[in-house]
Amino acid sequence: MKVLSVVGFLIACSAQAQGYQYWxxxxxxxxxxxxxxxxxxxxxxxxxxxxxxxxxxxxxxxxxxxxxxxxxxxxxxxxxxxxxxxxxxxxxxxxxxxxxxxxxxxxxxxxxxxxxxxxxxxxxxxxxxxxxxxxxxxxxxxxxxxxxxxxxxxxxxxxxxxxxxxxxxxxxxxxxxxxxxxxxxxxxxxxxxxxxxxxxxxxxxxxxxxxxxxxxxxxxxxxxxxxxxxxxxxxxxxxxxxxxxxxxxxxxxxxxxxxxxxxxxxxxxxxxxxxxxxxxxxxxxxxxxxVPPASNTLPVLSGFSLSGSGPTAAASIIYTDANGHCPVISEIVFDGAETFPMYPLTLVYTSPVTYRTEEGIGPLASGDWETALLRFSDNQTDMVELEVQNTGLPEDDGAPPLALSLSPCPSTGPVGIVAVIPEGASGRVSVYDVRGSLVRELCAPPGGSSASVTWDGRNADGERSSPGIYCVRLEAGGSAVTGRVVLTR
CATH class of the missing domain: 2.60.40 (Immunoglobulin-like)
Structure with a gap:
């Protein structure tokens, strides 16, 4: 039946609106x-x-x-x-x-x-x-x-x-x-x-x-x-x-x-x-x-892991964002020289999202790397970084390697630190200035754990540190990994 003879043209993209077919x-x-x-x-x-x-x-x-x-x-x-x-x-x-x-x-x-x-x-x-x-x-x-x-x-x-x-x-x-x-x-x-x-x-x-x-x-x-x-x-x-x-x-x-x-x-x-x-x-x-206006909470990186070998070798990291924001930068840098993108395995950011490299990228395929720096940002300004060291240890038991995450950077206030320590190793998290002088020892997390600690920007005497670049060092099991943070006023 033709309705008013003018509505036969109405549905130009018929049968395209069932479910969330778009967007x-x-x-x-x-x-x-x-x-x-x-x-x-x-x-x-x-x-x-x-x-x-x-x-x-x-x-x-x-x-x-x-x-x-x-x-x-x-x-x-x-x-x-x-x-x-x-x-x-x-x-x-x-x-x-x-x-x-x-x-x-x-x-x-x-x-x-x-x-x-x-x-x-x-x-x-x-x-x-x-x-x-x-x-x-x-x-x-x-x-x-x-x-x-x-x-x-x-x-x-x-x-x-x-x-x-x-x-x-x-x-x-x-x-x-x-x-x-x-x-x-x-x-x-x-x-x-x-x-x-x-x-x-x-x-x-x-x-x-x-x-x-x-x-x-x-x-x-x-x-x-x-x-x-x-x-x-x-x-x-x-x-x-x-x-x-x-x-x-x-x-x-x-x-x-x-x-x-x-x-x-x-x-x-x-x-x-x-x-x-x-x-x-x-x-x-x-x-x-x-989208309402909101204060941004920087994301957190955790759970770095490696899988496969040779042409199937890949690296993964867990990205968690309290605001549900997706990152605009998601990459891994090997030994400060080679940069590779990381891609999400799921797309719902109200829950943690695992990011993974492509399989068989050069450094992972050969195993010839010492440090990997994971760099993520949800606003193109503040970079959340996690540095891991290639311990050369097999990961059959799923134990994460030594890892350190710092945010925000730069920071005008407290700095959040997440330290991941392999099983069987005791750890120590310390802050140094750019001359290598100890500013403050923060904690000694046990092995097989992921410890969270906050540095309030003060030294061991409770005095506020001057603006500048500081190094946060995680030591465990004879290995060490260092992250950098910039304090601003």
């Missing part, structure tokens, strides 16, 4: 220099595909292209302004030969949005309206949502948004339907049109056919005309939609997806409702993505 494993860094933030997400990419990261800006929704990066199985990334004084909201746009999908930037609770605050789905050519009315000639449409309302804006080629000219009436419609159906029998629409009580009035409708009798009003709408931009903004209550049993047959609030489109109509007493113009349809995923 999975969303993660982001801490604030970077310039108050930007790097986002990463798993999403299809490649030839003929465009990915964009959307963000809430001072003048509305802005976008930047996302590019592929070797991280997860199909990671795309981009850097955009992060949250500074208040929560910032984000979204995504994905375009391929199959169509367009958007995760709109959410509207703040209680906000009265302008059209620029909504997320554009598509533009439409000027001059393709078939009856010669500029006001029915769509040029673009946008959508957005808050916790209580769905918003849409329709822009035209001019002439305002009159609802009639004599006995000819006009309709401006934002349509919603089950995204799994290419040709739905039932469509929900925010319809701005003439006010003819008993026949038709502006409102939210369930549409099941081509005649006036097939339009059932299920809610009221709000509208505002922005004459300077030839734009109509309309909205409806989400609760009105969710009160409709048919809508709830396919709409899943825990994983929301809606097929959307915009079109205009000319309505005459003789010809009835006739489509005047249509804009490309797509899928909308109204899942709110926002």
């Amino acid at each position: 999975n494993f969303l993660r982001h860094s801490a604030l970077l220099p310039g108050q930007n933030m790097t986002f990463r997400v798993e999403n299809p990419s490649g030839s003929g595909i465009q990915n964009y990261l959307l963000y809430e800006g001072a003048s509305g929704v802005s976008s930047v292209p996302m590019s592929y990066v070797l991280d997860g199985p199909m990671t795309v990334t981009a850097s955009v302004p992060g949250p500074t004084g208040s929560v910032r909201r984000y979204g995504f746009r994905y375009a391929s030969a199959a169509g367009i999908c958007i995760l709109p930037v959410a509207i703040a609770p209680g906000a009265d949005p302008d059209p620029a605050d909504l997320t554009q789905l598509s533009t439409d050519p000027v001059g393709d309206e078939i009856f010669g009315y500029a006001n029915l000639d769509l040029t673009e449409y946008r959508t957005g949502f808050s916790s209580t309302r769905i918003f849409a804006s329709l822009s035209n080629a001019g002439g305002g948004f009159p609802t009639n000219s004599g006995l000819t009436f006009f309709g401006y419609m934002f349509a919603m339907a089950d995204p799994a159906l290419a040709d739905p029998d039932t469509v929900f629409a925010i319809l701005y049109t003439t006010n003819q009580p008993g026949i038709i009035t502006p409102g939210l409708y369930r549409i099941t056919g081509t005649g006036f009798g097939d339009l059932e009003k299920i809610g009221e709408i709000e509208h505002e005309i922005f004459a300077s931009s030839n734009t109509l903004l309309v909205s409806c209550s989400i609760s009105d939609l969710m009160s409709d049993p048919y809508f709830m047959e396919w709409y899943d609030p825990s994983d929301p997806a809606i097929g959307i489109a915009a079109f205009t109509q000319r309505i005459t007493l003789i010809g009835g409702a006739q489509q005047a113009d249509q804009a490309q349809g797509g899928d909308c995923f109204p899942r709110a993505v926002s």
Whole structure:
């Protein structure tokens, strides 16, 4: 059954909104220099595909292209302004030969949005309206949502948004339907049109056919005309939609997806409702993505381990971030000369994530290295480092090698130290200045343990140490490893 004969085109990317098919494993860094933030997400990419990261800006929704990066199985990334004084909201746009999908930037609770605050789905050519009315000639449409309302804006080629000219009436419609159906029998629409009580009035409708009798009003709408931009903004209550049993047959609030489109109509007493113009349809995923401002806690590195030998040799480390930030730098440096990236084995940063090198990289394959420095940063400024020494001991029992982690660096306050000591060796953690003089002995952790201690920047007499570079040395079992920390005021 064709609904109004104009909705067969609605679902341009049908059957693409089931589950988290797009934008999975969303993660982001801490604030970077310039108050930007790097986002990463798993999403299809490649030839003929465009990915964009959307963000809430001072003048509305802005976008930047996302590019592929070797991280997860199909990671795309981009850097955009992060949250500074208040929560910032984000979204995504994905375009391929199959169509367009958007995760709109959410509207703040209680906000009265302008059209620029909504997320554009598509533009439409000027001059393709078939009856010669500029006001029915769509040029673009946008959508957005808050916790209580769905918003849409329709822009035209001019002439305002009159609802009639004599006995000819006009309709401006934002349509919603089950995204799994290419040709739905039932469509929900925010319809701005003439006010003819008993026949038709502006409102939210369930549409099941081509005649006036097939339009059932299920809610009221709000509208505002922005004459300077030839734009109509309309909205409806989400609760009105969710009160409709048919809508709830396919709409899943825990994983929301809606097929959307915009079109205009000319309505005459003789010809009835006739489509005047249509804009490309797509899928909308109204899942709110926002990041609040927060103080950054630097990540912690622990549990360094080696596995395999020769072409299968690899190194692993456990990355833990109290804020759930992903790192923007993750690398291992052998003997201060050769640097190799490390990659995550999982992508949920609210839990510890194991990072691993590629198998068979030179130093690990040959075993010809003395020290390895693991370097991670979630903000491109503060580097968390862990230095390990190649003891040449087999690790069949899974015992970790000698390891030392220091953070933050540089530090204006206490320095957190994590020392890992192999089984059967007693350890000692001490702080020295750059001349090699002992500043303070901190602890003597037992073997087979991972000890955490804090250096408050003071010497053995309780006096605050001067700003500068200090060395933290871990000794155990006849071996030693040293890390550097910079104290600043």
